[in-house]
Amino acid sequence: xxxxxxxxxxxxxxxxxxxxxxxxxxxxxxxxxxxxxxxxxxxxxxxxxxxxxxxxxxxxxxxxxxxxxxxxxxxxxxxxxxxxxxxxxxxxxxxxxxxxxxxxxxxxxxxxxxxxxxxxxxxxxxxxxxxxxxxxxxxxxxxxxxxxxxxxxxxxxxxxxxxxxxxxxxxxxxxxxxxxxxxxxxxxxxxxxxxxxxxxxxxxxxxxxxxxxxxxxxxxxxxxxxxxxxxxxxxxxxxxxxxxxxxxxxxxxxxxxxxxxxxxxxxxxxxxxxxxxxxxxxxxxxxxxxxxxxxxxxxxxxxxxxxxxxxxxxxxxxxxxxxxxxxxxxxxxxxxxxxxxxxxxxxxxxxxxxxxxxxxxxxxxxxxxxx
Numbered sequence: 001x002x003x004x005x006x007x008x009x010x011x012x013x014x015x016x017x018x019x020x021x022x023x024x025x026x027x028x029x030x031x032x033x034x035x036x037x038x039x040x041x042x043x044x045x046x047x048x049x050x051x052x053x054x055x056x057x058x059x060x061x062x063x064x065x066x067x068x069x070x071x072x073x074x075x076x077x078x079x080x081x082x083x084x085x086x087x088x089x090x091x092x093x094x095x096x097x098x099x100x101x102x103x104x105x106x107x108x109x110x111x112x113x114x115x116x117x118x119x120x121x122x123x124x125x126x127x128x129x130x131x132x133x134x135x136x137x138x139x140x141x142x143x144x145x146x147x148x149x150x151x152x153x154x155x156x157x158x159x160x161x162x163x164x165x166x167x168x169x170x171x172x173x174x175x176x177x178x179x180x181x182x183x184x185x186x187x188x189x190x191x192x193x194x195x196x197x198x199x200x201x202x203x204x205x206x207x208x209x210x211x212x213x214x215x216x217x218x219x220x221x222x223x224x225x226x227x228x229x230x231x232x233x234x235x236x237x238x239x240x241x242x243x244x245x246x247x248x249x250x251x252x253x254x255x256x257x258x259x260x261x262x263x264x265x266x267x268x269x270x271x272x273x274x275x276x277x278x279x280x281x282x283x284x285x286x287x288x289x290x291x292x293x294x295x296x297x298x299x300x301x302x303x304x305x306x307x308x309x310x311x312x313x314x315x316x317x318x319x320x321x322x323x324x325x326x327x328x329x330x331x332x333x334x335x336x337x338x339x340x341x342x343x344x345x346x347x348x349x350x351x352x353x354x355x356x357x358x359x360x361x362x363x364x365x366x367x368x369x370x371x
Contacts, residue, residue, distance in 0.1 A: 020258050021225035023144035023170070025177055028066040030140060030222045034300075035059055036324065038337065038354050039082060055082045056339060056352065058322060059092075060288060060302060062266065064224065064256075066138040068104035073097050073138075073228075073254065075268060077286050077304055079320055081341075091119040091318050093284050093306060095252075095270070099134065099228070107137050111230055115252075115270055117240070117284050117306050119318055121343055126240035126282060126308070128272055130250045132232015138224055138256060143177035144169065145223040145261035149215050150192070152261075159208040160200045168199040176216060189213050221292070223258040234272055240282070241310050246274045262292035273309075280311040296328040307344070318343045333358045 039055030056079065063074040078092030097113035111134050118125035150172060151164040164172070175191050182188040189212050193204055204212075230252045236245040255267040266288045273281030285305040292298050300323070307317035320341040327334045339352040 020141050020144055020148065020223070020260065021139075023139070023141045023173060025140045025143070026068065028064060028138055028140040028224060030065075030142075030224055031063045032222065033059075033061045036322070036337070040354075050084065053084045054088070056080065057082070058302065064138055066099075066226070069101050071099040071101070071109070071138070073099075075286075077288075077302070079304070079341075087120075089120045091121075091304070091306065091320065093117045093270075093286060093304065095268070097130075097230070107135050109134050109136075109228075111232070115234070115250075115272070115284075117282070119240070119306055121316065121318055122240040122308065123242045124240060125238055126236070127238040128234045128236055128248060128250070128282075130230075130232050130234035130248075130252075130272075132230060132250065134228055134230035134232075136226060136228035136254075138226030138228070140222070140224050141258055142221075142223045143173040145221075145258060146176050146215055146218075147172040148261045150196075150212055153211050153215065154196070154204075154208055157208060157211065159204055160196065160202055162200075164196065164199065168195060171195050171199075179216070185213060185217060188216060192216070221262075223261065223264055224256050225258055227253065227255040229253045240308055243310065248272045248274060249277055263290060265289050276311075279309070281309050283307040283309075283317075296330075298326045300324045314344075316344045 036058040037055065040052055041050060042052040043050045059076070059078045061074070061076045065072050074096050076092065076094035079090070080087060081089035094116045095113065097111055099109040099111045101107075101109045110132070112131040113129075115128045115130060116125055147164070147169045151160075151169060154160045155163055172192055172195055175188065175195065179188055182191070189209055192212055193209060197203060230250070232250050234248040234250045236248065239245055250270070250272040252270040253268070255265075257265040257267075259265065266286075268284075268286045270284040271277070271281060283305070284307075285303075287301075287303045289301045290298070291300070301321070303319070303321045305317070305319040307315045309315040318341070320339065322337065322339045324335065324337045326336075335354075335356045337352075337354045339354075340349045342349045
């Protein structure tokens with residue numbers, strides 16, 4: 001279910017992201033960390049023991065650096081299940097890779113790194129060291145995403161007669177990408193103002209300039225595009241089943257896509273095993289998607305799969321999917337979260353649904369009392 005969801009997003013996004021992902025920067029450096037936690041405890045005095053006492057903690061971390069000659073990436077995703085304030089299950093994956101490009105600007109590289117996965121379903125974590133060859137590059141498209149956002153907002157405000165042309169968008173993106181060269185934000189906004197006014201033959205008012213400044217200053221919401229496919233050999237430092245360590249064949253793929261300025265899709269797949277890889281292997285898949293529908297609504301989805309197939313046995317592992325919708329409705333903040341999890345031997349999926357609403361009515365109450 002979640003795999004199909006991620007693949008569909010990737011296929012649809014390729015067409016939508018051409019102008020955004022075609023933007024190139026000489027150096028890319030991004031870092032993201034997200035946490036999600038919930039816990040519920042309910043104890044009815046008429047029944048023995050707590051009726052409900054469970055929760056989950058989700059952690060997702062991504063770090064990426066890419067330049068014409070060197071690159072590295074760190075990623076990790078983990079889930080902790082709690083029952084009665086004690087750990088009831090742990091699962092996660094992590095990877096670290098260093099890429100050395102054969103020629104500056106060329107997509108061919110040699111790599112080395114570590115791959116790890118762990119689950120309470122197995123006696124110990126699995127850890128592999130890997131090395132080999134690969135193809136691909138990543139690039140930071142955040143400046144272009146902000147340029148597109150500026151065009152959209154100015155058009156909504158009727159500050160410009162039509163969307164900015166591709167050439168003007170690239171010029172504005174280049175200005176944003178060179179923000180460190182300006183002494184202050186006002187100088188950068190003035191440079192963007194000049195580029196927009198020369199292209200559209202209109203004069204931007206103070207409100208439009210303030211909107212540009214807010215978009216340029218906004219932190220977070222990093223966007224990047226690209227991919228890396230890696231083929232190599234490896235060696236098991238730890239086998240998750242406690243079996244003898246093997247030399248391995250390894251294949252992995254990482255992908256990043258920003259279908260539009262308000263969204264980001266990340267995919268990672270890894271397969272490793274000895275020479276008879278179809279009969280004995282470790283498969284890891286993770287996917288995440290974040291989408292800002294508007295200024296008040298955001299949606300996120302995460303999926304992870306870990307499958308281990310020992311020689312002569314059926315595959316074992318676990319998978320989970322989490323979906324969250326957050327709405328800021330002015331008077332209230334509403335959050336809806338749905339989580340599915342399953343281990344290989346379970347007959348069905350464990351399902352959790354959580355909805356929370358927070359309201360601050362102090363200001364409205366004061367206005368009502370004043371009449």
